[in-house]
Amino acid sequence: MEDINVPFVEVHYVSIQKLGDIPVIKGDFHSLPNTVQKWVAQMVQLCTPRGVYICDGSEEEADMVTHKLLERGTLTKLEKYENNYICWTDPRDVARVESKTFIVTDEKYASVPHSREGAKCVLGIWMSPDEMKKELDDRLPGCMAGRMLYVIPFSMGPIGSPLSKIGVQVTDSNYVLLSMRIMTRVSSEIWSHLKHDEEFVKCLHSMGCPRPHAQKVVNNWPCNPEKTIIVHFPDIRKVISYGSGYGGNSLLGKKCFALRIAGRIAYDEGWFAEHMLIMSITNPKGEEKFIAASFPSACGKTNLAMLMPAMPGYSIKCVGDDIAWMRFDKETGELRAINPEAGFFGVAPGTNMKTNPNAMLTCMKNSIFTNVGETADGGFFWEGLEDETPPGTEILSWTGERYKLGEDKTKKSSHPNARFCCPARQCPIIHSKWEDPAGVPISAIIFGGRRPEGVPLVIEAFDWKHGVFLASQLKSETTAAAEHTGKQVMHDPFAMRPFVGYNFGRYIQHWLDFEKDPKNKLPKIFHVNWFRLDENNKFLWPGFGDNIRVLDWIIRRTNGEDIADLSPVGLLPKKGSINLDGLSVDWDKLLSIPKDYWLSDIEETYKWLDDQMGDDLPQEIREQIEKQKQRLVEAK
Template sequence: MLWLTLTSLNITPSLVGRALGSVRSASAVSGAIQSALGHHKALAEYVEHYAGLCNPDALHVCDGSEGEYTTFMETMVEDGSMFKLNEAKRPNSYLARSDPRDVARSEESTFISCVNEEDAGPTNNWRDPVEMKATMANLYKDCMVGRTMFVVPFSMGPIGGPISHIGVQLTDSMHVAASMRLMTRMGKAPLEALGTDGEFVKCMHSVGYPLADGKADVAWPCDPDNKYITHYPEENLAESYGSGYGGNSLLGKKAFALRLASAMGKREGWLAEHMLILGVTNPEGKKKYVAAAFPSACGKTNFAMLEPTMPGWKVECVGDDIAWMKFGPDGKLYAINPENGFFGVAPGTSMGTNPNAMRSLDRDCIYTNVAMTADGDVWWEGMTEETPEGMTNWLGEPHNPASNTPAAHPNSRFTVPIANCPVLDPNFEALEGVPIDAIMFGGRRPTTIPLVHEAFSWNHGVLMGASVASEKTAAATGDDIGEIRHDPFAMLPFCGYNMGDYFQHWIDMGKTEGAKLPSMYLVNWFRQDPETGKFIWPGFGENSRVLKWIFERTDGVTDNAAKTPIGYVPTPDALDTDGLAGITNDELTELLRVDPDAWQREINQSDEYLTSTFGPKLPAELKNEIESLKKSF
């Protein structure tokens, strides 16, 4: 571990940043930093720039070792910012409690800063990059006084792979540095992979809580009134200030892996998507890979780790959240999960909904804003049927089970290495990724959308993705429950450039010479009985029956589908219902029914949304697909 204190360089802590203006001091600091960073000039200049601006007391270059992680966790337990859980019940696991004002992703404070406002598009908050950099520089000035700046080299994807990229995050949060070790391939190896001139994405973060003039530290430092998460896609740079929570501070997550990477993919001819990746193997041992995009509250993580209910079928998880995809030399679309851990919502996760996720959380986990039981374990709503007595809630107060106040925050989280997953796919570390045979889209829709249907073509599938919409839920929004929210490709908060251009990029990817395009599907686990309002499909592990039908379709089976105006729908006997209890023939018919009147309304509504939102940026190919659908009824 390298701790670079400026006192060791004969520079007093108060001059950490300002000393960079001194020829003698600047030379000493620059030489030490360059040596620590493998004599990578651009990387050293990046670190020096922000060190000079933020004025930390010390620099620490993370090596990603187990010893370093242990030191981080012991330090945070000692200073009260982390709680050690019962070692017998939850080995090597910890609990953090955030400031109540810093508990979620801050979309209203998230910006795309590019030269032309049109390039950010109508779905992003735009700021001029010159103005934004001035704003951020003002916030960053002296923001790390009294703190250590952690230099966190990390690889998104297997180190050295053709789809992978390296980033370097600067942060004054030990919690963030520790979490990045769980979520990415962090430390010495990616730093060495950069060599002396390798390209990297810049990720700058501060909690915005300097310790000047004797100011005491707090368990969860933040500046909740001045949150900014801004992205400069033309510079491969993300800057974040004021929040220590989740994707606001773990910049490898949404900031790099989606907002910056989506723009990188457009420039370089690949895709960065908000998608899970799974491998499915049939009883004969044949294996295929599927990528799937679902908005929040649609069972994405559950599907990524599902346990099939059909004998002989097996599902293995490559990733539950993000997929980077690029065509390989053989024309197939290959995908990697750029992450190395799970950062999941705890409430609702249980042995009933996602047993493999629960098994992943047995050890080596950082929990945030969940409840603590009397015996030092964790708990959240939905974890068990009974609520334990004597708990401490996410605010650190005694929990009253009779109250309407949840013990765990609705957005409480777990951060855990992906190696803990008992169904981790053996090709997770494959440098070239895994070949994608099918791409699925889905949403929470009580009516209209059948259980599953297949697109006629790539462009038709792009329209499926562009038209994804989902019913709002209380957990997701708290307001407007039942309202349908459009979320194209489940990327609405995460596309780093104009989404009209994003649709065009998908269409253009389908024109790649020699490409062997995956089939595309739209699924809906949430169709309701029109009379009772209850979900017709049981979901969870039973979703493997839909996966089996898709497997067969991609395997060349043609007699298991009926052509309808919206695509290919399973014939009544095509879905394997052996052992499926509680579904009548009438209910199965309802699940697969295509209602012409409802679909005409659906198409018109999608047309209105896409046209009014993206205007002239809506690709002509999608307009043609919409018109073709309208004429089919």
Template sequence: MKVQELKHAGLKKWIEDAVALMTPDSVEVCEGTQTEYNHMIMVNIAAGLATPLNAGKLPGCVLFRSDPSDVARVEDRTFISSEKESDAGPTNHWTAPAELKKTMTKLYKGSMKGRTMYVIPFSMGPVGSDIAKIGVEITDSAYVVANMHIMTRVGVKVLDVLGKDGFFVPCYHSVGKPLAEGEKDNGVWPCAPMADKYISHFPETREIWSYGSGYGGNALLGKKCLALRIASVLARDEGWLAEHMLILKLTNPKGDVKYVTGAFPSACGKTNLAMLIPTLPGWKVETVGDDIAWMKFGADGRLYAINPEAGFFGVAPGTNYDSNKNAMESCKKNSIFTNCGLTEDGDIWWEQIGQGAAGQEVIDWKGALRPSPINDKPVKGQEIAHPNARFTAPAKQCPCVAPEWEDPKGVPISAFLFGGRRPSTIPLVNQAKSWTHGVFMGSITGSEVTAAVISDQVGQVRRDPFAMLPFCGYHMGDYFKHWLSLGKKAEAAGKADKLPKIFFVNWFRKDADGKFMWPGYGENSRVLAWVFDRCDNKDNCVETPIGNLPKPGTIEAPKGVSEAVLKELCSVDIEGWKKEIADVRKNHYPKFGDKMPKELYDELDAIEKRLNA
């Protein structure tokens, strides 16, 4: 499609301005077809950037290797450029919008010379859903186009919904590597030096400007940039929630169904939980989403959630048939792998994949030939796959994807789960006493530092409130207020009972010998079953100073876990919690200054009082 054919005057003008600034050799408006996707893959193969994989093992799959400077999100180059610095808050990097746009405009000038500008109209969420939003990304990367085809809904159907004057989030992206006449990439991943990388968000004008990186969430601007940083601002202003949460469908042996969401910081088993295979007989767990949930209130007062994404952008190392069979099945075809190892027989390989690599040699993520490992154990600093190596796979290929994962109405949420990696103090599962208590739980989410480079951090808790610290597009104190305000509105409307119940879970408790007390993975279905029953107010809990914990006997101990251990996992560590409260009061809440809601300090006081009673 040509730019001239577009019906949306504002979109057309925006593209024309970008063409004048970035001076690409040509412009293509993406139509979202399979033919177009195939063409993008072939463009990358012809440029030496993509390697086709063994069609017998991984049909339709390719492997990319990025530049070593461009392998993950670059948090220190990620900006929330609100008009007032105070609105960005202490946990975001801020630069004044006028100054930042001036700097980036200079970088964008001529940045697409020698390249094609691709215009990607995309929908975050099922096309036409009342909960979905539309974005348009301009990019000079065929890698980005291919990934966006998998991760979002792209093309003409999006433009049809956008119409002549619909709202869209404008997203600029350039790898920042213009080509001289006759110059080609020749297999070298295009990106700019680290100092010239910018991933910038302008909350007031709902814009995203990204420059210099071609990787992941820095370049796939529907991912964290729109789906969380800009969407969190839209959600605050419009009265809904844009959260870093998985969405699960749970079905009990009677056939009753409930949907739950869960927010977990990195390395806490979020993807594994999203695709869990339950060990409890008769229970069924299906995936609606593995990473992000957008939730709006329905007329009945319940929160309805959609997964705004259409694919999985999963971390490869550590994923195997034991840890996450469904993820492995999801990426067996039509998938994009980035920064994994390449075996002699054209297969991918990564650390903890479940077996050694085939053949005598393997090509690592930097393109170097290495001896094939006989096992899959990682050697720090000598990894064959980068620790942040990824697979991009269509969600529809997941064996456990729920039939309603693309329902435009969304699914009604019964429970929120929060959790971190905590070897002590936090019980296996704990239900909040109230909405405000639940917001308190979300606000103190974090993981204990167990192997930090700085030795005096070991044993400290690195807080990641709601697992949103890197992704909230405004001040976290105001974010907490937004959550509290939704509870107040529901109460004022007489619909507080329709709000999801809130729980804190912890699969990572350790004993005195440093061994995990709970087996996790599929056995977590036992905790989900308890949560399911609590949503129906079943009498399966005991009230404690920190919340409602499982009544003895209401969670069946899995094999290898004694009743004594289960009792310890479901009890209150009074002294540990006193230290927890003291740490929150001294080291965590003060970070948010006078924007920290008084209600959460009151909750802190109330829990402390109960612990001392």
């Protein structure tokens, strides 16, 4: 893992550059910035690929790689659409692997909080540099033997924006190259924005399957699940991923860079890197406001970001559906946000023309679908598309099973975490400013999760500190995006539990500290819950397009309208202040705050936060907990 000086040789008679004995198949190695040359040379000597391919992000490049993957059988063309492809992974490689995801720093508590004795910390996993060196030395040497090493220059955020950051990923996966072209801005133009001595985020990914294969490859999907490991080095801005080809584990610009590493950069530089959508809402008067909203994976972020309003006169525009980088403008004090990604990597099952027509329309071309089913006529299919697909349609499932739709209800076409990967620019409601280098101004921040009982439809925080507390005590029913099985309500503070790359207590304090600068125009903070159930396990709120009714109330609150009442847990809508025209809902049940439930909940929340963070839990959060307890005790 030490720095290694690798000789660079140019063999003129065959016009091929070489790194040691490894040919550079495409690209001019000499033209790369010095820091990139040095790092790539080290990775080549470590991983020993058969060749080096320096990517430029061009259509010609994508066509060539796609052709290779079609020939190999990794991709299948979906004939019903323009430039759409499907792939199926090894069934052992289908989700994020949080239990194998590590943060490496010299000092343990730079990475994880001082959890109480006996408590299992779930807010990050630390490993010492010496221990991690042993793990990586067991995996990385020769890991790309017989494979091509692709050098992918990419920008998170618009190329050249002062809010953007540059990364370089080396990988032996063509699938990753194609997906990174969609999810980030891959371009040879990156090199001109990277000064020769400038730092960049280093991203190394290998499927962990050197050739010749030591084990059987399933579905033409090389991976090494037994040895999968995802490693972050926040001090030196580096990510190493081995053994998995699944999205969040291999598209290192996503959670690894855009949240864990960027979060640490944001902590050092004074901004936010958050698991948030960005959208704008324009009301019938023509007033536009931007909001950021944070939900755990598969809790409806993409659906909300591309909302089709159920009330006339409202317009929604999408800036991003998953990640937001936000900074307070030093001149105006406004909180401005960019979407660092260039694509959508959404959960497919449950997405349809009713729940999210804009997502469906976005992925009708130039998209990659992973672990979904295929119809006999070359279309995609997943659970949720039954009403849009004729009964009797022949389906080929992601596990290779053929069946006819409707004949056997036990058959499943797709993995619960199956994904669509499509360019954001194709979204019918993408905002004209979605790539504005200055970002967009945020008026409200929303947190939410799947809470089947006890939690009202919407709560407004009393102030910034209380809003940070609301985010700290966020909980949600688990989903298929991670390893957890079965439905259980789990703590997921800020919807960032798996994604913070440094001590979580310091992360919360970082949020609190923004109140100290009087120039910062702090947005209002809200908590929403679309998922409350009645006694018959039926949703109390219709959700989807009707969520505009709650967003309308939130926007009116940012304008200072007197439409909220005090409650022990925050500000709640005054009765009749949310437009319910055409709906049949039980207002009292939707907004009720069962005292016993909340008293029990706050005790459990305090214990969990204290167990997890110990003395790193900010004192302001402890004070907020005590205040809420007191308000609940005094409530009638």
